[in-house]
Amino acid sequence: MSTRTTPSDLQVRVARQLALDVAAGEVVRAFAGEGIRVILLKGAAISARLYDGPGERLYRDIDLLAEPGSIGEAERVLRLLGFRDPLANASATERTVHATTWLRTDVRGQIAVDLHTGLFWCAGDPPALWRELSHNTRTVELAGMPVEVLDDPGLALVIAAHAVQHADPQPVEDLRRALMRIDDGAWRKAAAMATRLDATAVLGAGLRRTPGGAQVMEELGLNGFPSSEMRLRIVGAPPLSWASSQSRRRTVRAHAST
Numbered sequence: 001m002s003t004r005t006t007p008s009d010l011q012v013r014v015a016r017q018l019a020l021d022v023a024a025g026e027v028v029r030a031f032a033g034e035g036i037r038v039i040l041l042k043g044a045a046i047s048a049r050l051y052d053g054p055g056e057r058l059y060r061d062i063d064l065l066a067e068p069g070s071i072g073e074a075e076r077v078l079r080l081l082g083f084r085d086p087l088a089n090a091s092a093t094e095r096t097v098h099a100t101t102w103l104r105t106d107v108r109g110q111i112a113v114d115l116h117t118g119l120f121w122c123a124g125d126p127p128a129l130w131r132e133l134s135h136n137t138r139t140v141e142l143a144g145m146p147v148e149v150l151d152d153p154g155l156a157l158v159i160a161a162h163a164v165q166h167a168d169p170q171p172v173e174d175l176r177r178a179l180m181r182i183d184d185g186a187w188r189k190a191a192a193m194a195t196r197l198d199a200t201a202v203l204g205a206g207l208r209r210t211p212g213g214a215q216v217m218e219e220l221g222l223n224g225f226p227s228s229e230m231r232l233r234i235v236g237a238p239p240l241s242w243a244s245s246q247s248r249r250r251t252v253r254a255h256a257s258t
Helices: 007-033 044-050 071-080 126-134 152-165 169-181 184-196 200-207 211-220 228-234 239-256
Strands: 038-040 062-066 099-106 109-116 137-142 145-150
Touching: 007 038, 007 044, 007 062, 007 071, 007 109, 007 137, 007 145, 038 137, 044 137, 044 145, 044 152, 044 169, 062 126, 071 099, 071 109, 126 152, 126 184, 145 152, 152 169, 152 184, 152 200, 169 211, 184 200, 184 211, 200 211
Parallel strands: 038 145, 062 109
Antiparallel strands: 038 062, 099 109, 137 145
8 A cells, every 4th residue: 555645745744833833932032032942852943954844754742841940931931822731630640740731722723732840761851951952952943933943963863762662653753863964073063972870872773763863872882772760761661760769869879989
């Protein structure tokens, strides 16, 4: 059975991406009006950097990394824009630590904003992650609004880690294109960033998912096997599961140093 995209399919995809881009511009503009800085992590940021035309890369939500300390204000702004947190009354074990999904349904359909304080591979130190990813950024224009996105080293790291987290083909295709279009110097900077964030195993594991990535991994001297704690995060274990794992690691380290 053919999986080619027909003209009508492409029109639907382009319309959906445009709706998300308009919403992203609206949200970022509202945040900027309150002095809240955010970075668009994926979606249109990846599409603009690695793909050649509208609708070529499908994305379903808006991933925004917020500056630490501004989450409460950012959530207030989202409420004013008509978004809601469907898990507002959920227990800690039903929520992820690194992001909250906010939903709104309007004439453009359902819009989802994932408001990140961290990423699955760096959920415990939001200031460090923000410091690394926000140090150098670039901008894309969405609905007439300049939106900050990751520079090439930050994007390379996020794309490689995303390929570890998800088994579907899209993250692997993103990684394949990133290896073709992002230069060696940026990958070396991504590896240095991963070292500072204790994420070299995740970067290596992501790169292993493509033949070209495995070669880059070897050139960078990376370990491609995540720890047991990281594997819990990757498969989506409840936050308390990997938090307990992290607590056990700290206890072991404390005993080892005494």
